[in-house]
Amino acid sequence: MAKSPQEEHPQKAFGWAARDPSGILSPFHFSRRENSPDDVTVRVLFCGVCHTDLHSIKNDWGFTKYPIIPGHEFTGIVTKLGKNVKKFKLGDKVGVGVMVGSCRSCESCKQGLENYCPKMMFAYNSIYHDGTKNYGGYSNMVVVDQHFVLRFPDNLPLAAGAPLLCAGITVYSPMKYYGMTQAGKHLGVSGLGGLGHVAVKIGKAFGLKVTVISASPNKKDDAIKRLGSDAFLLSTDPAKMKAALGTMDYIIDTVAAVHPLGPLLGLLKVNGKLITLGLPEKPLDLPIFPLVLGRKLVGGSNIGSMKETQEMLEFCAKHNITADIEMIRMDYINTAMERLAKSDVRYRFVIDVAGSLSE
Amino acid sequence: MAKSPEEEHPTKAFGWAATDPSGALSPFKFSRRATGEKDVRFKVLYCGICHSDLHMVKNEWGSSTYPLVPGHEIVGIVTEVGSKVEKFKVGDKVGVGCMVGACHSCDSCADDLENYCPKIILTYGATYYDGTTTHGGYSDVMIAEERYVVRFPDNLPLDAGAPLLCAGITVYSPLQHFGFTKPGMHIGVVGLGGLGHVAVKFAKAFGVKVTVISTSPSKKKEATEHLGADSFLVSRDPDQMQAAMGTMDGIIDTVSAVHPLFPLIGLLKSHGKLVMVGAPDRPLELPIFPLLMGRKIVAGSCIGGMKETQEMIDFAGKHNITADVEVISIDYVNTAMERLRKADVRYRFVIDIGNTLKAA
Numbered sequence: 231m232a233k234s235p236q237e238e239h240p241q242k243a244f245g246w247a248a249r250d251p252s253g254i255l256s257p258f259h260f261s262r263r264e265n266s267p268d269d270v271t272v273r274v275l276f277c278g279v280c281h282t283d284l285h286s287i288k289n290d291w292g293f294t295k296y297p298i299i300p301g302h303e304f305t306g307i308v309t310k311l312g313k314n315v316k317k318f319k320l321g322d323k324v325g326v327g328v329m330v331g332s333c334r335s336c337e338s339c340k341q342g343l344e345n346y347c348p349k350m351m352f353a354y355n356s357i358y359h360d361g362t363k364n365y366g367g368y369s370n371m372v373v374v375d376q377h378f379v380l381r382f383p384d385n386l387p388l389a390a391g392a393p394l395l396c397a398g399i400t401v402y403s404p405m406k407y408y409g410m411t412q413a414g415k416h417l418g419v420s421g422l423g424g425l426g427h428v429a430v431k432i433g434k435a436f437g438l439k440v441t442v443i444s445a446s447p448n449k450k451d452d453a454i455k456r457l458g459s460d461a462f463l464l465s466t467d468p469a470k471m472k473a474a475l476g477t478m479d480y481i482i483d484t485v486a487a488v489h490p491l492g493p494l495l496g497l498l499k500v501n502g503k504l505i506t507l508g509l510p511e512k513p514l515d516l517p518i519f520p521l522v523l524g525r526k527l528v529g530g531s532n533i534g535s536m537k538e539t540q541e542m543l544e545f546c547a548k549h550n551i552t553a554d555i556e557m558i559r560m561d562y563i564n565t566a567m568e569r570l571a572k573s574d575v576r577y578r579f580v581i582d583v584a585g586s587l588s589e
Numbered sequence: 590m591a592k593s594p595e596e597e598h599p600t601k602a603f604g605w606a607a608t609d610p611s612g613a614l615s616p617f618k619f620s621r622r623a624t625g626e627k628d629v630r631f632k633v634l635y636c637g638i639c640h641s642d643l644h645m646v647k648n649e650w651g652s653s654t655y656p657l658v659p660g661h662e663i664v665g666i667v668t669e670v671g672s673k674v675e676k677f678k679v680g681d682k683v684g685v686g687c688m689v690g691a692c693h694s695c696d697s698c699a700d701d702l703e704n705y706c707p708k709i710i711l712t713y714g715a716t717y718y719d720g721t722t723t724h725g726g727y728s729d730v731m732i733a734e735e736r737y738v739v740r741f742p743d744n745l746p747l748d749a750g751a752p753l754l755c756a757g758i759t760v761y762s763p764l765q766h767f768g769f770t771k772p773g774m775h776i777g778v779v780g781l782g783g784l785g786h787v788a789v790k791f792a793k794a795f796g797v798k799v800t801v802i803s804t805s806p807s808k809k810k811e812a813t814e815h816l817g818a819d820s821f822l823v824s825r826d827p828d829q830m831q832a833a834m835g836t837m838d839g840i841i842d843t844v845s846a847v848h849p850l851f852p853l854i855g856l857l858k859s860h861g862k863l864v865m866v867g868a869p870d871r872p873l874e875l876p877i878f879p880l881l882m883g884r885k886i887v888a889g890s891c892i893g894g895m896k897e898t899q900e901m902i903d904f905a906g907k908h909n910i911t912a913d914v915e916v917i918s919i920d921y922v923n924t925a926m927e928r929l930r931k932a933d934v935r936y937r938f939v940i941d942i943g944n945t946l947k948a949a
Contacts, residue, residue, distance in 0.1 A: 338859060346882075476707075500705040501705075506877055506881070508877075509878065509881065510877055514875045515873075515875070516850070516874070516875035517872040518868050518872070518889060519870075521865055521887070521888060522866065522891045523705075525766070525888065526888065527888035528875065529885070529886040530877065530879075530881035530883070530885055530886075531881060532884060
């Protein structure tokens with residue numbers, strides 16, 4: 231008979247989990263594996279609340295296995311080292327993002343692109359090498375293979391830096407892969423949420439001209455005055471959209487809801503690139519004529535490799551880029567999820583795990 | 590009052606035109622401009638029938654004006670050149686494809702990508718710099734500015750080479766631009782028609798492994814034995830498609846009918862690219878998860894610039910690549926259009942203009 235979450239592993243752990251598609255999170259006792267020679271134990275200090283956490287607890291994508299502890303943007307302190315661990319020492323400030331394992335032998339892994347490994351293991355709702363379920367960062371401690379742990383640069387704050395571990399790398403990786411780093415080029419950022427607001431900051435740090443594209447007129451001030459965007463384009467204003475046709479070299483589309491791609495494709499110059507990062511529940515409609523007539527492309531991207539994620543953290547530390555966060559206590563999480571569903575957050579909730587998670 | 594097509598320009602011309610959206614073509618007297626200083630005039634010997642011609646004569650894209658003389662795979666022999674023409678002389682074998690003008694001042698034109706110029710002037714059914722309508726190659730004489738004329742190598746037959754001017758460049762350009770030319774790569778070609786069969790030939794010449802993906806099992810022998818494809822995949826066979834998942838570096842999709850992208854995206858390896866060269870007239874469903882999880886791309890491509898069109902013709906000459914054609918007389922053109930609609934041709938009709946188009 232399968233062991234209970236509490237008995238499965240030797241090290242006791244505690245967190246908040248969802249047990250059914252209502253998505254309501256509540257206290258949950260479970261356990262973590264003993265540290266293998268390559269494992270590091272992280273005492274969690276902060277954990278970002280990603281929109282994926284919300285999709286997962288409500289089983290929006292249909293593959294959630296309950297109970298589920300979300301959380302894949304967590305930072306903390308190293309408290310235990312497996313005997314082969316050389317990269318870290320006790321007390322180091324570290325972070326763990328979306329991946330905690332991969333096969334380490336496929337073409338993608340050999341090229342250092344663990345994020346494209348077909349057997350990539352997620353921080354939560356995923357099965358580890360030992361056949362047990364992974365539980366995420368809404369918990370007091372996590373045991374992770376050192377390969378998947380990131381060093382946090384000294385000047386990067388652990389709370390405001392935590393969302394970089396998913397939101398940050400999710401925009402940084404495609405911006406590099408698709409060549410969005412030539413100063414002076416024009417980047418459109420569609421959607422101003424967790425991903426979008428970090429994309430604006432990173433885009434400006436790359437020297438790009440940035441336009442935020444949004445359906446919410448009340449985000450204009452934030453976009454320009456708070457985040458440093460050069461312009462704001464209201465997607466529901468036909469005259470403004472028409473005036474902006476063929477003006478952008480690339481667009482990062484962070485919108486998770488189902489939405490039309492045609493208007494965004496129209497904003498691109500010839501050879502323009504539309505990178506879709508949001509994960510809608512249904513396929514999107516793709517008009518083909520605009521792609522053909524302008525040699526445009528729609529591309530995807532999935533987080534980033536471990537090497538890239540470390541590079542992104544160093545880049546953000548150098549340019550003082552962090553997320554704009556609202557710190558919350560663990561017991562506020564269900565309210566936070568309701569607000570997140572309405573995009574009512576500027577722009578990421580971060581749970582003060584160490585300061586508020588108590589059994 | 591607007592001049593009639595016969596009086597519009599100083600030199601007489603004769604061709605076949607569609608006069609209404611029935612698309613039926615019939616003899617048509619019109620005229621061509623005098624040879625300007627940058628113009629190349631040539632006697633048309635052959636003209637390929639592109640599926641776009643069929644769409645246009647029937648006004649399926651809503652942009653057609655009548656009378657319409659189609660034809661943008663035009664080859665022939667130079668009869669006159671303007672005073673500033675440097676690259677061509679009388680007697681040269683030449684061709685004209687899908688475009689005859691552009692703005693020459695935008696970024697695309699500066700990059701030799703006239704095909705992406707927002708002011709591109711198409712070979713037929715468009716408005717030329719002088720305000721007159723452009724007429725295509727189902728006619729006895731053609732005239733175009735030097736920039737839009739390509740030289741045919743001596744060893745390339747004009748009849749089988751004509752379709753390269755549209756079908757050829759339409760697949761050659763993306764094969765190059767998206768990097769599907771490294772030996773050892775595995776490239777898929779969806780659809781085995783005018784575009785698809787030429788794509789297989791070019792891709793094999795680049796040294797890549799080619800799989801033809803088609804809904805018709807009957808095309809397998811053609812694909813592998815005649816065209817040289819390495820393998821053939823029936824897209825409606827779930828087992829075959831499953832076995833081929835994640836095996837292709839790139840796919841050129843030539844199909845214009847609405848069709849599902851999800852299975853094609855599944856055939857791509859991670860970081861693979863699906864390039865659309867057919868243009869379905871309705872949006873296709875784009876599944877986002879597989880695009881993200883494999884960092885895959887869906888892109889489009891439209892013919893090619895003039896520089897690369899010449900490059901493509903030279904490449905075809907070097908590798909003896911021509912289209913598989915059925916040469917027809919001009920009188921057969923309406924029947925040919927009906928057969929084309931049913932994809933009943935291996936793989937391009939080419940009108941023998943030189944021998945069969947005679948003014949009444």
